[in-house]
Amino acid sequence: MTKVFSLAAALLGTVSMAQAEALTIYSPQGEDNVAWIEAQAEAAGHDVDFLRAGGGELFSRLEAEKNNPQADVVLGLNDIAMARLKAQGMFQAHVPTWADGLPASYSDADGVVHKFWQTPIVIAYNPDRIAADAAPSGWLDLTKDAYAQNYVLGPTKWGTTQVILAGILVQFADENGTVSDDGWDFMADLYGNSVLVSSGDEKIAALSSGEAAIDLNWFGGAFREAGKSGYDPVLVNPENGTPIVAEGIAVMAGTDQADAAKAFVDWFGSVEVMAAYATEFGQMPSHPDAIAAAPAEVQAKAQLVSAQAIDWDLVAANLDGWLQKIELEIK
Amino acid sequence: MRGTFRLEQMAFLTALGLLAWFLVTFLIMPLITTFYTAFFDSGSLRIGEITEDLSRSRRVKQALLNTAWMTIATTFTVGLVGIFQVAALEYFHVRGRSFLKVAFAVPLVFGSVVAATGYKFTYGPSGIVTQILQGIVPDLPSDWFIGGHGVLYSQTFLLTSFYYLFLRAAMRRVDYSTVEAARSMGASEIHILRRVVLPVIMPTLFAVMLLTIYTSTVSFAVPEIIGGRDFTMISQIILVLNALNRPDMAAFLALFLGFFILSIIVLMQWIEARGSYIGGAKTPVPIELKRIKNPAANVAFHGVTYLLAFIYVLPVALVVAFSFAPAASIGTEVFPSSFTLSNYIRVLSGGAAFEPFFNSMRMGLLAVLLGLSATLFAVPIMVKHKNWMTRALDIGFFLPWVVPSVLLAIGLILTFDTPNLMVGRAVLLGSFIILPIGYAINALPLMVRFLRAAFMGIDPSYDEAARSMGAGGLYRFRRVTMPLVAPTALLAGGYTFNEMLTEYPLSAFLYNVNNRPLSIAILDSDKSTDPEQAAITLVYAVLVMAFSLVVVLSAERLSLGKGPKTNNV
Numbered sequence: 001m002t003k004v005f006s007l008a009a010a011l012l013g014t015v016s017m018a019q020a021e022a023l024t025i026y027s028p029q030g031e032d033n034v035a036w037i038e039a040q041a042e043a044a045g046h047d048v049d050f051l052r053a054g055g056g057e058l059f060s061r062l063e064a065e066k067n068n069p070q071a072d073v074v075l076g077l078n079d080i081a082m083a084r085l086k087a088q089g090m091f092q093a094h095v096p097t098w099a100d101g102l103p104a105s106y107s108d109a110d111g112v113v114h115k116f117w118q119t120p121i122v123i124a125y126n127p128d129r130i131a132a133d134a135a136p137s138g139w140l141d142l143t144k145d146a147y148a149q150n151y152v153l154g155p156t157k158w159g160t161t162q163v164i165l166a167g168i169l170v171q172f173a174d175e176n177g178t179v180s181d182d183g184w185d186f187m188a189d190l191y192g193n194s195v196l197v198s199s200g201d202e203k204i205a206a207l208s209s210g211e212a213a214i215d216l217n218w219f220g221g222a223f224r225e226a227g228k229s230g231y232d233p234v235l236v237n238p239e240n241g242t243p244i245v246a247e248g249i250a251v252m253a254g255t256d257q258a259d260a261a262k263a264f265v266d267w268f269g270s271v272e273v274m275a276a277y278a279t280e281f282g283q284m285p286s287h288p289d290a291i292a293a294a295p296a297e298v299q300a301k302a303q304l305v306s307a308q309a310i311d312w313d314l315v316a317a318n319l320d321g322w323l324q325k326i327e328l329e330i331k
Numbered sequence: 332m333r334g335t336f337r338l339e340q341m342a343f344l345t346a347l348g349l350l351a352w353f354l355v356t357f358l359i360m361p362l363i364t365t366f367y368t369a370f371f372d373s374g375s376l377r378i379g380e381i382t383e384d385l386s387r388s389r390r391v392k393q394a395l396l397n398t399a400w401m402t403i404a405t406t407f408t409v410g411l412v413g414i415f416q417v418a419a420l421e422y423f424h425v426r427g428r429s430f431l432k433v434a435f436a437v438p439l440v441f442g443s444v445v446a447a448t449g450y451k452f453t454y455g456p457s458g459i460v461t462q463i464l465q466g467i468v469p470d471l472p473s474d475w476f477i478g479g480h481g482v483l484y485s486q487t488f489l490l491t492s493f494y495y496l497f498l499r500a501a502m503r504r505v506d507y508s509t510v511e512a513a514r515s516m517g518a519s520e521i522h523i524l525r526r527v528v529l530p531v532i533m534p535t536l537f538a539v540m541l542l543t544i545y546t547s548t549v550s551f552a553v554p555e556i557i558g559g560r561d562f563t564m565i566s567q568i569i570l571v572l573n574a575l576n577r578p579d580m581a582a583f584l585a586l587f588l589g590f591f592i593l594s595i596i597v598l599m600q601w602i603e604a605r606g607s608y609i610g611g612a613k614t615p616v617p618i619e620l621k622r623i624k625n626p627a628a629n630v631a632f633h634g635v636t637y638l639l640a641f642i643y644v645l646p647v648a649l650v651v652a653f654s655f656a657p658a659a660s661i662g663t664e665v666f667p668s669s670f671t672l673s674n675y676i677r678v679l680s681g682g683a684a685f686e687p688f689f690n691s692m693r694m695g696l697l698a699v700l701l702g703l704s705a706t707l708f709a710v711p712i713m714v715k716h717k718n719w720m721t722r723a724l725d726i727g728f729f730l731p732w733v734v735p736s737v738l739l740a741i742g743l744i745l746t747f748d749t750p751n752l753m754v755g756r757a758v759l760l761g762s763f764i765i766l767p768i769g770y771a772i773n774a775l776p777l778m779v780r781f782l783r784a785a786f787m788g789i790d791p792s793y794d795e796a797a798r799s800m801g802a803g804g805l806y807r808f809r810r811v812t813m814p815l816v817a818p819t820a821l822l823a824g825g826y827t828f829n830e831m832l833t834e835y836p837l838s839a840f841l842y843n844v845n846n847r848p849l850s851i852a853i854l855d856s857d858k859s860t861d862p863e864q865a866a867i868t869l870v871y872a873v874l875v876m877a878f879s880l881v882v883v884l885s886a887e888r889l890s891l892g893k894g895p896k897t898n899n900v
Binding site for chain 1 (some may be wrong): 387388389390391560571572574575576577744748749750757758759760761762843844845858861
């Protein structure tokens, strides 16, 4: 055994030493966003190293590494994922300096997870291809023939896809999270009607080629993808409301760099950084002060959709089973 | 004198203990854990629940069905192509035989993830063949190749290496004097093939067919890359189940796969044992290649042979050519109009593009070192002594061959996702080391097979001479035995390293942030539509092929793989 490990140590020495210096941050943010955060963080004196992956994939990874955590900070997973990780005791408490004035729905009574952005999950369409009166009026419209093979759905390992599916399924679920047969029939139609993609590139390819004209995406992503595909998206304001998720940040319980990690969290959620981020990427901060400091257009965008009431606890408790059924029986 | 003897004995026992620990911890325990997870839940049998869940799943059923028909179809098409190749190389007279030999040997260096991306690069949505075909049939959808038929097509030409290696060798054992004798007695050519040639090669033919079944059943990278949305095979569904937090279902399916493979191997052993009865001549008269007399038939035979050779060479030629092309020409040109080294510089200059390559090299090397230190120690003992302990070792080393990689991966995950006493309460999942350990376990059967032949081939009088001059055991091993087996050990290491460079099944389950290997990088960039990424993948592919070529040519030089011991893999 010692033989194995000394051999391993000899081969690995250089790498693990290099990694000990920088904070490892797991984040599902886009490539450009991460590049920006990295640059700003370095400028502010934080040595950070990002691991980027889909939200669902990161979540599974964190769960798998539960007993041997590799990350120091988790940044940007949605309500469901953060709640489930917190329940497994994977985070340590840290009340950031910016928690003051944060609305209750975004902060944490236990002082563990704090949400810095709010993101509506939207239906966004390409107005060059769909007229306003022909656009879907809500999520439940998507299974209509008019939208067959005309909207893009991502893999279930994406956090956004999980929220979309959860937002639909809660409308068919009872208080125990049991989804009615109608709900599953709808899900089958939703999948049958969709252009299913497995990567962001594939999605952009489908949207820019005109193969699909409707993007189901998080708010900022819908604008980003539309920009890359060459159109100005129009958002639908569904009658049943739009799921709004908030993205959280927390310090891992197992980190050996707790001080550096906490300092990074304090810096990242600060009003200045959030406002700068909102300016750069058009994203809505959750802190009222940061919203006030954000550009007018971001504030205006916040008025575009109304929120759907979702019981995230119900979702968190049932998501695994729902996703299994979708992956194994429906997809 | 007595002191050194004591010390040596102590060292020997320690090494034996280490070896036993290694095999028990990383092979036996994972298998037991998998078994337990699949059938029990906190002590009670719960097999009904899992089978019910599995049978309700449309996708699982579909994957099983897909794997079944793909395996049957592949065995048939590979057999057809493989036998045709052997006929063209060893039975009929065909012009340009040395070129054909090289062309048909392509799958030896072009396999796994690399080959699958190569085929997708050629026939896929932005592939050259697709571009040409769309010029003729404008309505052809760009993803025409993606799906089960694409997987079948690719596997048909990628899995013929068994035929190339083993059936050709068997063909050379056919005694031409028996063919001539039959001919002189007026037997028709068909009759000769059926009654004289076929009986000699029959056992080998069965063995290679079973090898094809084996390979196609556990096929993973090819359907992952070419299967697309609607074609999933069983290995892929096990990965999905694992990601969906259903280790029980994943374990159950992996075990199912394992039992199927086991039965194939038992069948193969049985055929191998029976095959030895059909002896043939010790020194067969070599076959005289037969000219096809009918000119039309001759032209047709040549045509088909060269078409086949073209199919083999095309993806490799395109991959190599475009790896030297500017990224912008990928997917836009049928053949690159200008060449550059910039892709290679980008990969080899040590940036992000080099990392997966470096990771795979480090892990491959580690696996080789681990595997060789275990087998170089154990094989001489196994050759010299025959008792229950060496028999147990023998089975232990043989086991990874029977256990599909996917099953081993699931076992390693289930065993090491919590603190494990056998490794000092460490959690290995998420660590760098777990993947190279898996690679090493995977490589053991091949290493044992190679080294056993090498150790058995050593003339015992060398050892006796050294012993009579008073040389100690360790000294004899170091100065007498080692130099004799070193080339074989090096070659076994080279084979392993080469295979682990693009290993996919274990990697897909066990990789993490610190060790993202080449195969995963290739697969990820295959999903990307960025031409820069495609260019990097091509460079990876060429580098891997170049290394494989070195290994295969060295093997040829050492004339390994020709002895009877290595004849059936």
